[in-house]
Each structure stands twice: as structure tokens, then as C-alpha cells.
Amino acid sequence: MSSVATSAAHSAPTAVIADDERLMRVQIAARLKEAWPDLVIVGEAGNGHEAVAMVRSLEPDVVFLDINMPEMDGIQAARALAGQAHVVFVTAYDQYAITAFEQGAIDYLLKPAEPERVALTCQRLRERLQQKPDPMDDVLEKLSQRLGAGGIKPREYMRWVQASVGANIRMIPTGDILFFRAEDKYTRVQTTGFEALIRKPIKELIDELDPAEFWQIHRSTVVRVDAVEQVSRNLRGNQVVHVKGSTERLEVSRTFNHLFKQM
Amino acid sequence: MSTEQNTANSPNPAPGSMGIRQAFREIRRGIVVMWWAFFDWVAVVQWKALVLVLFLGMIIGGGIFKLPTLTFLIVVSSFIIKIVAGGKRRAEITASEATQRAETEQLQRNVLEARMQALQAQIEPHFLFNTLASIDQLIQSDPPRASKMQQSLIRYLRSAMPQMREGARPTLGQQVDLSSAFLEIMAVRMEERLQPVVNVPEGLKSALFPSMMLQTLVENAIKHGLEPQASGGKLEIRAEVVDGQLAVHVIDTGRGFAPKADGGVGLANIRERLRTLYNGRAELIISVPAEGGTCATIRVPYEVAPAPTPT
Numbered sequence: 001m002s003s004v005a006t007s008a009a010h011s012a013p014t015a016v017i018a019d020d021e022r023l024m025r026v027q028i029a030a031r032l033k034e035a036w037p038d039l040v041i042v043g044e045a046g047n048g049h050e051a052v053a054m055v056r057s058l059e060p061d062v063v064f065l066d067i068n069m070p071e072m073d074g075i076q077a078a079r080a081l082a083g084q085a086h087v088v089f090v091t092a093y094d095q096y097a098i099t100a101f102e103q104g105a106i107d108y109l110l111k112p113a114e115p116e117r118v119a120l121t122c123q124r125l126r127e128r129l130q131q132k133p134d135p136m137d138d139v140l141e142k143l144s145q146r147l148g149a150g151g152i153k154p155r156e157y158m159r160w161v162q163a164s165v166g167a168n169i170r171m172i173p174t175g176d177i178l179f180f181r182a183e184d185k186y187t188r189v190q191t192t193g194f195e196a197l198i199r200k201p202i203k204e205l206i207d208e209l210d211p212a213e214f215w216q217i218h219r220s221t222v223v224r225v226d227a228v229e230q231v232s233r234n235l236r237g238n239q240v241v242h243v244k245g246s247t248e249r250l251e252v253s254r255t256f257n258h259l260f261k262q263m
Numbered sequence: 264m265s266t267e268q269n270t271a272n273s274p275n276p277a278p279g280s281m282g283i284r285q286a287f288r289e290i291r292r293g294i295v296v297m298w299w300a301f302f303d304w305v306a307v308v309q310w311k312a313l314v315l316v317l318f319l320g321m322i323i324g325g326g327i328f329k330l331p332t333l334t335f336l337i338v339v340s341s342f343i344i345k346i347v348a349g350g351k352r353r354a355e356i357t358a359s360e361a362t363q364r365a366e367t368e369q370l371q372r373n374v375l376e377a378r379m380q381a382l383q384a385q386i387e388p389h390f391l392f393n394t395l396a397s398i399d400q401l402i403q404s405d406p407p408r409a410s411k412m413q414q415s416l417i418r419y420l421r422s423a424m425p426q427m428r429e430g431a432r433p434t435l436g437q438q439v440d441l442s443s444a445f446l447e448i449m450a451v452r453m454e455e456r457l458q459p460v461v462n463v464p465e466g467l468k469s470a471l472f473p474s475m476m477l478q479t480l481v482e483n484a485i486k487h488g489l490e491p492q493a494s495g496g497k498l499e500i501r502a503e504v505v506d507g508q509l510a511v512h513v514i515d516t517g518r519g520f521a522p523k524a525d526g527g528v529g530l531a532n533i534r535e536r537l538r539t540l541y542n543g544r545a546e547l548i549i550s551v552p553a554e555g556g557t558c559a560t561i562r563v564p565y566e567v568a569p570a571p572t573p574t
Contacts, residue, residue, distance in 0.1 A: 020453075020456075020490075021393070021397065021452050021453065021454075022454055023397050023400045023401065023404075023451075023452065024393075024396060024397070024400065026400060026404065027396070027399070027400040030403070046493065047493045047495075050493075068389070070490055070491045070492060070493050071493050080284075092389065092396050093388045093389050093391075093392040094389075095392070110463070111392065111393065111396035112395065112396040112399035112400065123437035158522050158536075159522065160520065160522045160549070161522065162520075168550050169550055169551040170548060170549065170550045170551075171520050171549035171550065171551065171557075173530070173534070177532075185512055213487065214321070242455040243268075
């Protein structure tokens with residue numbers, strides 16, 4: 001394997017082009033042919049996964065990665081391929097990424113690729129081919145966080161509840177929900193207009209809901225804070241929550257009394 | 264005021280008589296205004312207050328000024344006015360206040376809607392630059408196709424530019440044309456990964472439908488459903504009338520809805536706009552078809568646009 005790699009380094013340089021739009025791959029290939037006739041395009045990939053697999057099996061010198069690709073985007077692909085090939089990013093419009101590339105001295109091309117710009121990139125690549133590819137860890141890590149792919153993200157909560165309403169499955173935005181209530185095997189989802197059933201028990205549900213949006217007030221009840229109209233007391237002295245748009249009264253169990261303590 | 268003086272000056276009558284005539288006119292106007300103010304007051308005031316005021320008036324007018332007949336006349340006529348006109352006049356005043364409030368509310372709604380509409384589906388730079396890059400490539404490899412794609416882009420931009428959306432209330436036909444142009448462009452770019460189907464009966468194209476909502480659903484279906492899926496899929500726009508409501512569906516066979524996805528501002532914006540525009544008589548429903556993917560439905564009251572007036 002190593003003998004193949006060294007011989008490849010001495011013979012014609014090779015490249016893989018990854019872009020989800022075929023027309024764009026054709027364009028980059030055509031411009032590269034004009035600017036660098038010796039460069040051999042050994043493969044074309046339509047998404048990030050394909051690009052990673054192709055670079056690993058074909059071991060090209062250079063990989064051109066479109067940023068916006070399905071399954072795995074260009075930044076993620078570059079991170080997976082750290083140090084395995086020289087990376088040139090390709091994008092039509094990613095203002096933030098471009099700024100980052102300029103700061104981190106990472107090469108990139110704008111679509112549609114202008115011949116002069118492609119020529120400059122090829123010039124730089126020829127010089128860099130002598131060195132080992134730079135894994136570019138820091139810049140890519142920051143970028144992937146910023147672009148919302150991989151990296152450490154703030155915890156995500158449920159924004160939609162998938163529930164059956166009659167014979168249909170609906171996605172109900174959490175903002176429409178008044179409360180959840182455990183009922184036998186199911187959990188009832190109550191909105192102003194209708195009710196729906198889900199299988200997920202309250203115990204699991206509460207972990208996935210945003211604690212700033214929903215409060216558990218009872219073993220079997222979770223209420224959306226903004227839907228609470230007022231809290232009164234019933235004859236037994238327990239707190240009872242009144243919800244906007246519903247006549248149902250929701251009892252607060254003692255464990256959760258502190259939620260509605262007077263200021 | 265000034266015009267009145269001008270017309271009075273033009274025939275050039277004797278200066279004295281003109282002054283007197285004008286003074287009379289002013290007094291007459293004053294009396295009329297006072298009479299109506301009194302009339303409104305009598306009509307609206309509570310009976311208890313009216314009786315009290317008239318009783319005081321009787322003491323002052325009849326007792327102190329010694330004008331019992333005049334005072335008696337005023338008291339009687341006040342009661343008659345109160346009885347005859349009270350209810351009607353009060354209703355009129357409340358009605359006009361309500362109209363005024365409704366007008367203010369409508370105005371506020373219009374402003375809100377304008378703001379939300381401006382936010383909705385702004386032309387995405389990503390889309391624009393990628394499309395231009397594709398056209399650039401087609402100019403070299405397939406000029407007739409490049410020209411077709413450019414025409415689609417122009418059609419899309421014409422209807423999607425915010426200032427182009429003003430004027431008459433938008434129809435479903437316009438909205439479908441806009442999204443069709445968008446889908447034509449995306450089909451050239453995504454090739455076999457996007458199979459658009461438009462299923463909108465000709466008869467429904469004159470129905471009223473709010474602007475840019477369909478386009479937001481179409482963009483969402485591509486961006487979150489089909490584009491992230493390597494194999495792509497089908498996208499269908501379908502419209503029908505069910506129980507007097509116009510239902511417009513955007514159905515994709517993409518990767519489906521993620522419960523934790525923020526859903527974008529787009530969907531929240533549509534919900535908010537439907538609320539301001541239709542006040543509970545319209546809705547956006549996201550459902551999951553049995554065969555997977557996503558189905559987004561907007562239901563609005565079915566109304567047909569007034570026949571276009573030739574310009």
C-alpha cells in the first residue's frame with residue numbers, strides 16, 4: 001500500500017471532487033482541467049459519506065469538498081479525513097465559513113469558480129503537495145460547532161410531539177399544548193382544539209421537555225407554564241392549576257407545591 | 264375657515280352687515296354644537312344623575328332666577344329626550360366607539376401582518392448563488408437549458424421580491440406559479456434526487472391564499488426532507504376544497520420530521536400569520552403520512568378572488 005502511495009506522489013497528482021449537485025462537480029472538474037491539466041480526477045462523490053469512503057480507498061492528494069452536502073456536510077467530512085488529503089472547500093455562499101477559512105489559511109473556492117481563482121488555488125496546492133496535509137483541527141472544530149454539525153451543542157429539547165389524532169399521526173408544536181396527563185397505558189396531550197394520545201409515559205416525557213417551557217406538577221401531570229391562568233386551592237387545601245382554554249382543573253401534588261409558592 | 268372668508272369677501276358687501284352675518288353664523292353653530300352635546304349627555308347619562316341635575320336646575324332656575332315655566336319646560340323635554348332617544352343614541356355611541364376600536368385593531372393587525380410577511384421566506388442567498396452557479400455551468404454545457412433555468416429564476420424572483428407582493432390579495436394560482444418556478448430550478452440542480460408533482464385543479468387557482476406560505480413549506484420540504492437524504496425523493500403540491508375550506512398540502516417522501524428540530528422560524532411564522540389573518544378560522548397541520556416523509560397542510564376559508572379589473 002505504501003509503495004502505491006509513494007509512486008502516486010511521484011506520478012500525476014490525483015483529486016476527488018465532492019458536491020451533491022452533479023452540474024457543480026462537472027464545473028469544478030472542467031475548471032481544474034484548464035488550470036492544472038496534470039491533475040487526475042479519480043472520483044466524484046455526491047455526499048459527505050461517499051467522499052470520506054472514496055478518499056480512504058483511493059487516497060487522492062487533494063479533495064474538493066462542497067460545504068452543504070446531505071448525510072454529512074463538507075466540514076464534518078474534512079474532520080473525518082483530517083490529515084489524509086489536502087482539503088479545498090467549495091461553497092456558493094457561506095459568509096461565516098469563508099471568514100474562518102481566510103483566518104485559518106484554509107483554501108476554498110467560490111461557486112461559480114472563476115478560472116483565475118482556480119488557477120491560484122492550483123498554484124498553492126502544487127506547493128503544498130510536498131508537505132503533509134494539515135489536519136486543521138482547531139478551525140474545523142470551531143466551524144462545525146458554529147454551523148451546528150457535530151461538536152458540543154446545547155441540549156436540545158422536544159419542540160414537536162408526534163401523536164395520533166384519530167387515524168392520523170400529527171406533529172403538534174409544543175407551544176400549542178396545554179398539558180400532558182397520564183391515562184392508563186397512554187399519555188393524553190391536550191391542546192385548545194383537540195386531544196391526542198401518545199405512548200410515552202410522563203416519566204420519560206419530562207426528560208425530553210424544556211424545563212423552562214413545561215413543569216411537572218403531579219406524578220401524572222405536566223403543564224405548559226405559559227398556559228397556566230391561575231392557581232387556587234380546593235377544599236382539601238391542595239393547589240389546583242387552572243389552564244387557559246380548558247375547563248379541566250389540575251391538582252398539584254405536595255412534592256411540587258414549591259413551584260407555585262407566593263413571591 | 265379661510266375659504267369661508269374668501270367667499271364672503273368676493274361679492275364685496277357692506278363691511279358692517281358682513282360682520283353681523285358672520286357673528287350670527289358662529290352663534291348658530293355654537294348653539295347647534297351645545298344642543299348636540301346636551302342631547303348626547305341626556306341620552307347617555309344615568310337616570311339617577313339626570314334626576315339629580317334637573318332637581319338642582321329646578322331649584323336654581325325656578326327658585327333663584329324665578330323662571331318656573333322655562334325650567335319646567337326644560338325638565339319635561341329632557342325627560343322626553345331621555346325616554347325617546349336614550350337607548351338608541353347610547354347604542355349609536357357604543358357602536359361608533361366599537362367601530363373605532365375595531366379599526367385600530369385592524370390597523371394593528373395589518374402592520375403585524377406586513378412585518379411577518381416581510382420576514383416570511385426572504386429570498387435565500389444560498390439558493391440564489393447556487394442557482395447562478397448552475398446557470399453559469401449550463402451556459403457552457405447546455406445553453407438552451409441555461410436559458411430555461413434563467414427564465415425560471417426570473418419568474419421566481421419576480422413573484423418573490425417583497426415589493427412585488429403588494430397590491431391585490433394573492434391567489435393560490437400565483438403562489439403555485441411561484442413555487443413551480445422554484446421547483447423547476449431545484450429539479451435542474453438536484454436532478455433525479457427531486458421529483459416535483461403539482462396537483463392543483465385549474466378551478467382552485469383563483470382562490471385567495473396568503474403569500475409566501477406555500478413557498479415556505481416547499482423550501483422546508485426540500486431543505487429538511489429531501490436535500491439531507493442522499494436518495495432524494497418526491498415532492499407534491501396538492502390542493503382541494505374540503506367542507507368549504509381550501510386545503511393546500513405539501514407532501515414529501517424525505518427523511519421525516521425530527522421532534523427536536525426547531526421547525527425553523529418559518530412554520531411558527533405561518534402559524535402566527537394565519538392567526539392574525541383569519542382569527543382562528545385557518546390552521547397549519549404537520550402530519551406524518553403512513554409511507555413516511557412529511558405532510559404539511561394549510562387550511563384557510565375558501566374564498567374566490569374578485570374578477571380582475573383590466574388595467
